[in-house]
Amino acid sequence: MxxxxxxxxxxxxxxxxxxxxxxxxxxxxxxxxxxxxxxxxxxxxxxxxxxxxxxxxxxxxxxxxxxxxxxxxxxxxxxxVGRTFQTTQLFQFMSVLENVKIGCHMGTKTNMFDAIFHTKTYRADEQYAEEKSMETLRNAGLEQYANTLAGNLSYGIQRRVEIARSLASSxxxxxxxxxxxxxxxxxxxxxxxxxxxxxxxxxxxxxxxxxxxxxxxxxxxxxxxxxxxxxxxxxxxxxxxxxxxxxxxxxxxxxxxxxxxxxxx
Amino acid sequence: MEYIISQLINGICQGAIYALMAIGYSVVVGVTGMVTFTHGEVMMLGAFASYYVFLWAGNNLFLGIIASFAASWIVGMAVYKICYEHFFNAPRHISLICTVGFSMLLKNLAQILFGANRLPMLNIIENQVYSLGPVKINLLQIVILLVVFALAAVLSLFLNRTRAGIALRAVSQEKTAAYMVGINVRRVAMTGNCIGCGIGGVAGMLMAIYYQTCYATMGGTMSMKAFSSSVLGGMTDVRLSALGGLCIGIIENLGITFSSANFRDAFAFCFLILVLLIRPQGFAVKKGARP
Amino acid sequence: MSKIKAFVGKHRSLMLTAALVFAIVFPLFGFKKSMVRIFCRILMYFTLAGSLNITNGYSGQTSLGHAGFYCIGAYVMAILTTRFQISFWPVLLLSGIGAAVAGLIISVPTLRLKGIYLSIITLGASEVIRIIALNWEGVTGGSFGIKDIPRPTFFGFTFDSPLKFYYLFLGVAVIFLLISYRLIHSRVGRSWMSIRENELAAKSLGVRTAPAKMMNFAYGAFWAGIIGGIYAVYVQYIDSAVFSLDEGFNIMSMIIIGGQGTLIGPIVGSIVVNGLTELLRPIGVWRFVMYAALIIVMMWFRPQGLMGESNSILAGAKIKMRKAGKTGGKKEAIS
Structure with missing residues (x-):
């Protein structure tokens, strides 16, 4: 099948x-x-x-x-499987960039140990998250909103952010x-x-x-x-x-x- | 065996008081849609009101009930104004913390006003023991059961047969819809909250009579019991909450027969945690009835 | 206010170093012992409130029973150092681990419960821990508590004055801040915050919310346990009455007043609450009434606390679509 x-x-x-x-x-x-x-x-x-x-x-x-x-x-x-919701479920009080960075959660592996000691994994992951989310934002045409609070955006843009966030998880x-x-x-x-x-x-x-x-x-x-x-x-x-x-x-x-x-x- | 039976009776009697607390609690939670931590303090103040009435007017149970109900009603109004009305549209944790703050306020005020010592409430009801075969039951327990049943019956009549009661149920089910059909949601919520608090006050009085003492910090454990019971009953369902209270009372009293009385409260909490783990919706059938 | 914030933001490392140097130097200017004790309290409660802030502020799980973890840490320290004469430092770690394990156990119900049920579970658990500490006389000394807890030493250097403890507390606070800062600005912290903001969305992005919450709880409890351990050797005598629910509420009031979900909030909260405690000592018991009133006032007028952002979920802010352009613009102008 x-x-x-x-x-x-x-x-x-x-x-x-x-x-x-x-x-x-x-x-x-x-x-x-x-x-x-x-x-x-x-x-x-x-x-x-x-x-x-x-x-x-x-x-x-x-x-x-x-x-x-x-x-x-x-x-x-x-x-x-990435998805969006009928009523947007954004992290409203976070900036668009932070929203998309959480979308990178699955692509990264940092655990508490890595985060505390800033190991190689941590640095690689942070870089990956930063680059991946910026790239996703660029592709979705949301670059100029990167530092705006997600909840402050208009409805149409919010929908786009939600799609971008989902895309960040590849x-x-x-x-x-x-x-x-x-x-x-x-x-x-x-x-x-x-x-x-x-x-x-x-x-x-x-x-x-x-x-x-x-x-x-x-x-x-x-x-x-x-x-x-x-x-x-x-x-x-x-x-x-x-x-x-x-x-x-x-x-x-x-x-x-x-x-x-x-x-x- | 006799010991266990007498513990069972104690359990039922105490469970009846818990049931009353839980009824009050679930009315409050249902009608306001917010969880309260002040309920213990409201009950404590009810107990103190009855204490002073008994002090001045003699051991008149009826007056005591009225006094505790009225006192808690007034406190309930304050609770509503301070902790709920402002926060209907805010995230829940804000009003939750507000109720925590208000309960601290009431508790400490009570400690200042009434003193930190335990005040005795002796022999409000004559200590008479009746025995039916191996079963011994004293007058106090009978009176408590009667009061609880009477109040529960009155409340049930009110909720099911009167206009105001039906409005109250409507508000506790769906605020927006109630608003749409022309119910003054805020006023009904206020009344419902006060009724719940008043019932809690009577329960507090019964508790004080049962343990023959009342003191300013008695609210903490009582509020936990009320909460446990109503969680067991699915939070907003009045009847099931009462059943939950009964269960908690019985389990507590059977629990301490097998260990020390010091662990009484620990039993109730552990039981609550178990219930929440195994069946978070309590006795309620419908899932998602959680506020 | 926003200008100050912007200024601090620009010169962050400079400000932090200055604050640290100040914290190290200023107790040396011959304060009275009682004064140094107050500084110790402030630092101690800062770490304690900060650890509660990890659960309440960052992952949004309103825990009310933090005193329980604190209690476990203190008892682990007291029992192991008095009964088994194990030295302070390994036991300190054990205190933290003990509390963290308790935190893990208590957080298991959170896998199925949310919000208020979680609050109640933590409240109940804290009370159960206290009841056990009060009644398990063979181990905890019951209502008599545990006396004569030995002072810690560090390569022959004994911590025996409030001033020395001040530096111990300061060290722990700094380590706590550093580690928490790193955690929060990493994938782990982001997953916690995503749970706070919107659990459904977090799940749809593959955040495993259950383990994340458990780790969050355990981490918060760990630091409460560490502080409990130090508290035990600091006062050299503990009994269960200290760890009542009121203590838990006291800790909570600090993060509420200071601001949840910010690292600076617990410091401010601790300074305000402990400062008030000293200032209001003359009015005796009324000061507890003052705290309670202060909590209510904060909830009414500034639910995000003194240091919190007004545009955060903790402020109960409703985002208004119409104002989008303005606030968005402002925010961009600052950053």
Whole structure:
């Protein structure tokens, strides 16, 4: 079996509520994989199952062919799953640089002994963290904010910082939960270009998004969830042409066409 | 065997007092959404209020209950104004530290006002022993149980049958939603806090009667017991907290039958730590009920 | 205030050296013994409060039972030096290690608990430790305590006056500061602070929060144990009454007044609280009321403490989006 991140029949129930029901998904290396669906379709829950915040009720999640269904969140992060959150979870009272430096946590090994005696490991790690975070900030176009408190930034920039912080840990797959939420059109476009650029460098990305235009233009594969179930998966063209998707997601056909037209613009 | 049975009765009786403390505590925590460290001191002041009433008005239990309830109610108002109202939107640890500071303030003030010595509260209730076969129970224990049950029943009626009580429950479940439907959250929180404190005051009085003494530093252990009990009951659930108090009382008293009475408090703490390790949500079924 | 901070920031090493030289030299100007004792107290409580600050201020785990670790250190020192005649220095290390092990054990519940539950566990544990010290008469001497703890020696040099102890306390404080500074400005310290700021995000970045918290607790407890050990030989007599919850609150009040999450805070807190203790001695018991009132006042008006940053999570600050440009700009202008 291949695929970077693969789920097999994942279910996540909260009492009687089937938030995620029997979802199979396979993300190949190099994909930009989008998950869409109406509000309450279980997208975020599915995300949380993949990154270990929730445990699946049934089914398995594999990352690089390793079963991660029952692993802790930290362990999964250590395997190379980086993620952002729907509501930004920045270290608000730290500067952007410090935020990103914590992102370098996994790439470094300093323990208390090293830190106290300033051993070689410590010096190497500090240098690595400094360089890596500056580089990440540069790539994300956040250099000028390096010394600003993260919480003081505008919402769109905060989202970017969160992505940069996650990137600093050099994840094999980057999972973004509604990255464009709260951004204006310009910021959204910039974000899309940024993600495409990342992807061109070989970064695999899995994202949830509401903005249809964003998803259609950005992703090369899309999965549609509704009421916790997968109703369709395929290329953007295939998905937007799918009848079931149109009725489920867009509500009515006319409205669906409207959005579709928008998406094509 | 008889010894164990009598310890069991002691345990139930003491557990009933702890239950009352825990009821007060969980009402406070539920309604304000913040954890308090002043509860012990509030109870201590209730005990002192009843002490002075007994001193001036004779051993009238009813007056004592009213006095301790009223005194603790007033202290509760001060606690609310100083430690909670200002901090509803601030991180929790700030109001937590504020309650720690206020409890230090009350304790030291009490030491200055009432003296550092133990004041005797002798024979508030006649020492009469009834025996049912091997089981001996004295009047004091019966009275304590009766008072606790009566208060619990009144509170339960209030919470479930009256408008104010239902508003109080609404606030303790979801403040924003309560605000949306037109409940004056601050006033209800204040009232709820005061009710919790008042109940705590009565519990403090019962404690003082039970040990026949009251002193300014009695709050510390009492507050720990109240806290342990309500943690055991899942923190904000009034009924389960009462059950938790009963459990702690029984375990303590059975524990000291097998070792020395000096370790009484250590038993309660160790039990609490064990509970938190094994089942952090206590008796409560719902997960995530933690404040 | 910000100008002073900027100035200190620019000439940090110079200021630090000056402060150190001052601390070394000034007790030599013929102070009375009682005065030197106060300086000793200040330094001792500085390290104690600083070690609590590691848990409370840096990893955000509000621990209220620091007196328990302090107690363990003191008893380890007292018991091993009086019963087994082991010399001071190895036992000092053992005091620290003993307390650190206790810290590790107590921090195990923190793997599942947060916030207030943790506070209660530490409070309870501190009380349990004191109750054991009070009642385990065979080992701890019960309520009589342990008397005649021998003075430490250092290559034939005996620590027998407050002045000599002053330098011992100073040495420990400096070592503590140095090590803590290095830890905090490393990956370890960053992981602690990330837990304080946002545990969920920390986990998503692969910070193993459970071991990090445990190490944090153990490290804080270690220094409390060291200070406990020195305290035992300093006063030569310990009993369990010293290590009550009030002592724990006293230590906590220092970091709250001085400022949590800063290295300088505990120094300021210790100077303020111990200075007040001396100044307010005439009003007797009322001074405890004063402390309590001071804590409440601090929480109302300056929850981050005297030295804390107003833009920190410990200040309870709510970041306001609208003001973003202004504050951000200011901050950049300084740095």
């Amino acid at each position: 291949s695929g970077l991140l693969r789920t097999e029949g994942v279910c996540c129930y909260f009492g009687g509520l089937k938030a995620v029901d029997n979802v199979d998904m396979q993300v190949e290396p190099g994909d930009i994989f989008g998950i869409i669906g109406p509000n309450g379709a279980g997208k975020t829950t599915f995300f949380n199952v993949c990154s270990g915040i929730y445990k699946p009720t049934h089914g398995k999640v594999y990352f690089c062919d390793q079963d991660i269904s029952n692993m802790s969140q930290e362990a999964i992060s250590h395997l190379g 994840p094999k797959i980057l999972m973004l939960d509604e990255p464009a939420a709260g951004m204006n059109r310009l910021e959204t476009d910039a974000l899309r270009d940024f993600l495409k650029e990342l992807n061109a460098k070989g970064q695999t990305i899995l994202l949830i998004e509401h903005d249809m235009k964003f998803v259609m233009n950005c992703c090369n594969r899309i999965m549609v969830l509704n009421f916790g179930e997968k109703i369709c998966e395929g290329s953007p063209e295939f998905v937007s042409g799918n009848k079931e998707v149109q009725t489920a997601y867009f509500g009515s056909r006319t409205f669906g066409k409207d959005v579709e037209a928008n998406a094509e613009n």
